Amino acid sequence: MTLSLDYAALSDVGRVRRNNEDSAYAGPHLLLLADGMGGAAAGEVASAAAVQVIRRLDTSNITGPDMMEALAGAVHRANERLSELVEEDPEREGMGSTVTALLFDGEHLGLAHLGDSRAYRLRDGLLYQLSHDHTFVQSLVDEGRISKEEAFTHPHRNLILRVLDGRPDSDPDLEMLDVRAGDRLLLCSDGLPDYVSDQVIAASMADGTPDSVVVELITHALEAGSNDNITCVVADVVETAPASGDRPQLVGAAAELAQGGTGRSEPTIAVRGHGEGDGGAGGAGMDPEELRYAPRPPKRFLWLRRLAVLAVVLALIAGGGWFGYSWTQKQYYVGTDGDYVAIFKGVDQDFPGLSLSSVYERQPLQVDKLPTYSREQVEGTIQADDLAGARTIVTELQRVADECAAKTKPPVKPTTSPTPGKPVTTPTKPAVSTPVSKPPATAPSTPASTPAGGNPDDCDGVR
Incomplete structure (x- = not known):
């Protein structure tokens, strides 16, 4: 049985923001969402670049285990692209993007995830979160320090720990998932789940077409006071020909930049039920989006910092060498x-x-x-x-x-009498007046006997 995807994608700039930093793509074999961050540091550029690189996976010739390798490679290429963009324009320093992608081969789904955008699956009326948030509050939930309910209202729920940002350590979570006819899939940026509960999301996904569901989900987020961009991709796994056909859909910043725009668009859709003044308080003070990247130090003047680190390392090595040499000269x-x-x-x-x-x-x-x-x-x-x-x-x-x-000194022999037959004893004079006679050159020395093993008091081997 061959399965296919019937999909819809929609993005809204939101009630507070002036620019849309979300990008999304939906095609016959790929569902993809990227939520840019960095505020003035071009979050929309980051998300659009990630989508433009990874969307090339939307092909039918990637199947089975090859999907994992293909997803990992695409995410790494997108990461390299972000690094190139920062090199081209230092003003983009600090930008980054989440990535959540589902690659479909007709029988299985391959998931690649990095950041706090989410992937859900609705099956038999039950909503299940496929992705795992890379956020500070999720780490607290994993450690059992707070509950899921507390995480929903935590003041630092937007603080993200892992993201696609051009650094070499941006590795995604990878997972192979089963799929069957009747499954409904959802990819969304954090502008939806941060303000709309899983129960409301499940109820909205239970009925309607993918087109109507994306509209309803974004409407719920805006009515709940979401002050963020909101993007949703919904796809049904079907056995028949999909109503959406096989024409890809590109929305958000990626669509704006592809058309030569700036990413600073009006809402993509007109939504019911909110006044112009609502949500204004959400934009007071520092923009929460600016804080999402706060824990990660900027890479500005990266070459200078690397040079400084190298100088410190060399100084430590030189200092350690000098200390070691100084110690040797005291021995x-x-x-x-x-x-x-x-x-x-x-x-x-x-x-x-x-x-x-x-x-x-x-x-x-x-x-x-x-x-x-x-x-x-x-x-x-x-x-x-x-x-x-x-x-x-x-x-x-x-x-x-x-x-x-x-x-070892040999004994001195006595002096003989000059008169034959009559020995004469020569009186001994003080050592200062009579030099001691040297032994004959042929006189053998008599070294003391030394046992094997060596004793410092033995005199064997003295020359």
Whole structure:
């Protein structure tokens, strides 16, 4: 069974606003609504641009799972288009738009949603909201902090958290939905559900044709005091040829701009039952539409801010590097400098093009005068707490070297008598007047025995 859509779209500038920032499109395979925001920052341009890009999906050759990929790609292309428009005219900085789209292949519906416009389905007399609002009050409802009824009258119900605005994080919700003959679909901007209850919306959708329903819904919103633009797209899922035919309908800012207008139009339809002075209080003070985008910082001078962020990051890196280098230059260790023991300032690490240590004091102690255990320690470097600690380590190494030198010195032989057969003892003179005779060059040293494993008091390996 092949199903089709019988649709109608209508937009009204409202009783307070002078320009229509809503845009909508209805075609045989696509229902689309975009609610622009940003006030003077060209919300009508944002919604019209989004609709003009995404409406290209209205083709019969996108079916099944491909609809999700096609919707996501179209929304991202629309987001890129908004970014280009801001680059072309910085005065458009801060503009954005909601997007709610239903793609139809005759058997299924693909939903793409971003923002607080809504998608509904009426089936068997029951109204069901297909989209999920990306608003502050909806987050409170999700967390259980307020009820749905409280959200309906909350003072910040228009505060939007996610929107199509040219930023790289504007990803839509995507969902595949079932559809059957007799379903009635509705897309609407927040000018309707913010002022008209779901019960009234369901009652209006229960009877009539799509053309009569869009008129009735907008009338209810105006009579309820809506101070916003109001746009509705209604479509029936039918088995027969649709009364609307296959001619697309484009309304709101997208239609005005396509005709070369400014988007500052009179109401699209004449509506019954409201006076000229009604709703004037709703426009007093700051326009609520100006506040919808308040939580999102503007992107003005984006390149300058990026440069500033880069400068801060580089400064932090440089500061961290300098702090780290300064810390290394307060460290000391004992190591070897050629054949001698030395005190080094810094740490025993090197980076390409940068040495983190240098010789601070070269000691007269030769490395080969140390026993094996102490020599290996020095060659592997001995870390000190500070300069005084490093000098204490050198003093201890000198003590070990002196002890080993004393242990390894050969004994002095007694002097023989010049007269044969009669030994004569030579009186010992003070050390200052008689130099100590050096042992013969061939006299072997007698190193002490050292067990394996190394002991700082053993003198093995002393040369």
